[in-house]
Amino acid sequence: MNPVATAIVAISGELTSALRLDEVTTFRALLEPTxxxxxxxxxxxxxxxxxVKGLAEDLRKFLSSKGLNYVSVEQVQGFLNFRFMCPGLASATIAWLQSDGNLDVIKAEKVSTVVVEHTSANPIHPLHIGHTRNACIGDSLVRLLRARGHRVISRYYVDDMGRQMAIVALGVRLLGGDLDSIITKTNRKPDYVIGWIYAVTSTTVDLMAAKAKGDQDEASKLASALVRLKSQDxxxxxxxxYNSILSLNDPEKAISEINSRYESGLEPERSFVRSIANAVLRGFTQSLNRLGVSFDEWDWESDLVWKGLVKAIVDEIKASRFYTKHKGADAIDVPMIIKEVLINDPEAMKSIQLPRGLEIPPLVVLRSDGTSLYTTRDLAYSLYKFSTSGADRVINVIGADQRLPQLQLRLALLGLGHRKEAINMFHYDYEAVRLPTGSMHGRRGEYVTLDETLETAKARALEEVRSRNPQVDSRWAEEVAEKVAVGAVRFAMVQVSASKPLVFDLSKALNLKENSGPYLQYTRVRALGILEKHGPIDYGAANPEACSEQLRSLMLSALRFPLVAAKAADDLAPELLASYLLSLADRFNNWYEKDAVIREQDVGARELKAIVVALVEQALRRGLELLGVPTPDRM
RNA sequence: GGGCCCGUAGCCCAGCCAGGAUCAGGGCGCCAGCCUGCGGAGCUGGAGGUCCCGGGUUCAAGUCCCGGCGGGCCCGCCA
Incomplete structure (x- = not known):
């Protein structure tokens, strides 16, 4: 560990034992910005x-006994203020670097196995910016937890069952059923083609229903959506x-038949629906690869059903004392679980955090036609995620609109005796992404897709790259522009806390100025430029005495990186790392304007400055990697 | 009707969970400056705020509690 991390950990430990606090409390207090x-x-x-005075005295003795002579303690009113003092800090840093020091994230003391399920968009339309937020948050969590030393398995839940999927299948079938030829007729990605078919089918079906009900307002809204869809054909x-759907006597019946045959695993639906989902997933994979997001496992909902895992959980429910009928359908008595199990289990109470006064209805697990519901399958999937990965913890990155079902899920697990799973399953909820123009409607085909966003961002970045590097070949410029675009999008998606709704304004996200991914990328490129010009660093020649106040605080900031990243991982808070990186970059740019490295005449000072630049570069590079922001060497 | 989330300068947001010391911060935009010399996607300075409102707890409240107000989401044999 570097001198700063070592000292902070030591001080935290000492305060913890001296005051009999828990370690998390002291550690957090010490990381607070001052x-x-x-x-x-x-x-x-x-x-x-x-x-306080006595405590300060104790700490002074403690620090000197540990040889941490570069840290001072001052008592001001009720506070203990610590300061890293420069010649000492610089020498310790140089010594640490000479023995192969690097800014690895501090490893967790207790390593655990964690499943992160994220993105999991239904395979019926292209990924839009809502999914993008999910993917960026999820993937950053994966990277952070891995860096912290945990064993992490990322999983994508392919939701290929249910009504929506049956609607697309109906649409494709009405077009002749030859998916490959439909897709190859266009040069669009398969997810776009299928998304369009889905939107037309679903909107037309809804239009028929609205007309049947005599709802004229709704019908005219749907009709105008269809006009737009036609123009996008x-x-x-x-x-x-459109006409084939209208000619159906009972589209609802056709839909539920496909659904039920697929759930039973009957051909031809079994292969047909799968092939549609697979085509969409090919499109997803392409988009996600661009973003730098990948998965360890793709879990098909249909597999859970066909393997009998869903039936097993339904049997379990039927045999449970919490089995009930709700409006005539098989259900699980969630209110009774709360009353009889949850309130007698303090640990579960603490973990599950039931809102006071919230009335939770029983959870229906089977439709009257015997098919399963989404939550039922998710119940089976929850257990599956734990058992197949040997997970200690499962983190589900899912939108905040699904809080209630996620809560019901955990309560159901608790009631069925899967207590460990209920307690260790965590809903990482994030608020929706909205456009400045309003909400998106997947069913109407109204959305801004990830691909479009990246393309627009790339085009904008390309102009910038070209104007800065007029001589460069276009292939290189494209590669850099791609990295800038991805960096802009990924950073924009994680810098705002997940609990805030994100209004996604394309032109703002593409603002490549401060507080953005490209700003950080650019700052690192500057640092790298200095290091390249400088050449190999001569650690032995560096003079610790040449450490100015600004240089000291810059060095200190960079050396904090391993702790900040560790905290971001523990708190599941990528935005913490994002704001740290911004402040490090600001500090570096400030210093950069005023001081010089290459032109520094004094060798000792020059080498020390180069060391600090190298530390900043490393902290930025590692930090950006944890957020999935690419790190071009020139731009 | 009930539950949850959000409410900080014209705009976006950090700080709130784990209350502290000029704590009211950062960015965008705006105004005024800095381009022979490590890359200006940068830097310096300026204007701009009842931390939604009202009570309460505390030596101390943007932060905790209660009550309002405004916006969003959820309360389905949809996912």
């Missing part, structure tokens, strides 16, 4: 002891599709 005039770390000791088959 006003620089008070020092580099501060601890509100008055909260825990009357004898990628294969010239709108009329054929």
């Amino acid at each position: 006003d620089e005039k008070y020092g580099d770390l501060s601890f509100p000791a008055i909260r825990y002891t009357k004898d 990628p294969i010239g088959v709108f009329d054929q599709l």
Whole structure:
């Protein structure tokens, strides 16, 4: 560990035992940002002891006994202020670097196996920016937890069952059923073609229902959506599709028949529906690869059903004392689980966090026609995720609109005796992404897709890259523009906390100025430029005495990286790392304007500065990698 | 009707869970400056705020509690 991390960990440990606190409390207090005039770390000791002066004295003795002579302790009012002092800090840093020091994220003391399920978009239309937020958050969590030393398995839940999937299948079938030829007729990605078919089919079916109900308002809205969809026709088959649907006597029946035959695993639906889902997933994989997101496992919902896992859980429910009928359908009595199990289990209460006064209805597990519901299958899937991965913890990155079903799920697991799973399954919820123009409607084909977003971002970045590098060949410019585009999108998606709705304004995300992914990429390129010009660093020649105040604080910031990343991982808070990186970059750019490395005449000072630049570069590079932001060497 | 989330300068947001010390911050946009010399996607300075409102707890509240207000989401044999 580097000198700063070592000292912070040591101080935290000492305060923990001296004041009999838990380690998390002290560690967090020490990582809180402080006003620089008070020092580099501060601890509100008055909260825990009357004898602040004595505590300060103890810490001084402790630090000197550990050889941490570069840290000073000052007592001001009720606070202990720590300061890393420069010649000492610089020498310790140089020594540490000479023995192969690097900025690895501090490893967790207790390594665990964690499943992160994320993205899991239904295979019926292209990925849009809502899924993009999910993918960026999920993948950043995966990277952070891995860096922290955990064993992490990323999983994608392919939701290929249910009504929506049956609707697409109906649409494709009405177009003749030859999916490959439909797709090859266009040069669009398969997810776009299928997304369009889905939107037309679903909207037409809804239009028929609205007309049947006599709902004129709704019908005219749907009709105008269809006009738009017709104008977006990628294969010239709108009329054929639209008319075939209208000619159906009972589209609902056709849909539920496909659904039920697919659930039973009957041909031809079994192969047909799969082939559609697979085509869409090919499109997804392409888009996700661009973003740098990949998965360890793709879990098919249909497999869970066909393997009998869903039936097994239904049998379990039927045999359970919490089995009930709700409006005539098989259900699980969630209110009774709360009353009889949850409130007698403090640990489960703490983990599940039931909102007070919330009335939760029983959870229906089977439709009257015997087919399963989404939550039923998810119940089976939850157990599957734990058992196949040997997971200690499962994190589900799912939109906040699914809070209630996720809560019901955990309660159902608890009631069925799967207590460990219920307690260790965590719904990482994030708020929706909205457009400045309003909400998106997948069923109407109204969305801004990930691909479009990346393309627009890339085009914008390309202009910038070309204007800065007029001589460069276009292939290189394209590669860099791609990295900038991906960096802009990924950073924009994680820098805002997940609990805030994100209004996605394309032109704002593409603003390549401060507080953006490209700003960080650019800052790192500057640092790298200095290092390349400077050449290999001569650690032995570096002079610790040449450490100015600005250089000291820059070095300190970079050396904090392993702890900040560890905290971001523990708190599942990528935005913490994002704001740290921005402040590190700001600090570096400030210093950069005022001081010089290559032109520094004094060798000792020059080598020390180069060392700090190298540390900043490393912290930025590693930090960006954890957020999935590419790190071009030139741009 | 009930539950949850959000409400900080014209705009976007950090800080709130784990209350502290000029704590009211950062960015965008705007205004005024800095381009022979490590890349200006940068830097310096300026204007701009009842931290939604009202109570309460505390030596101390943007942060905790209660009550409102505004916006979003959820309360389906959809996913």
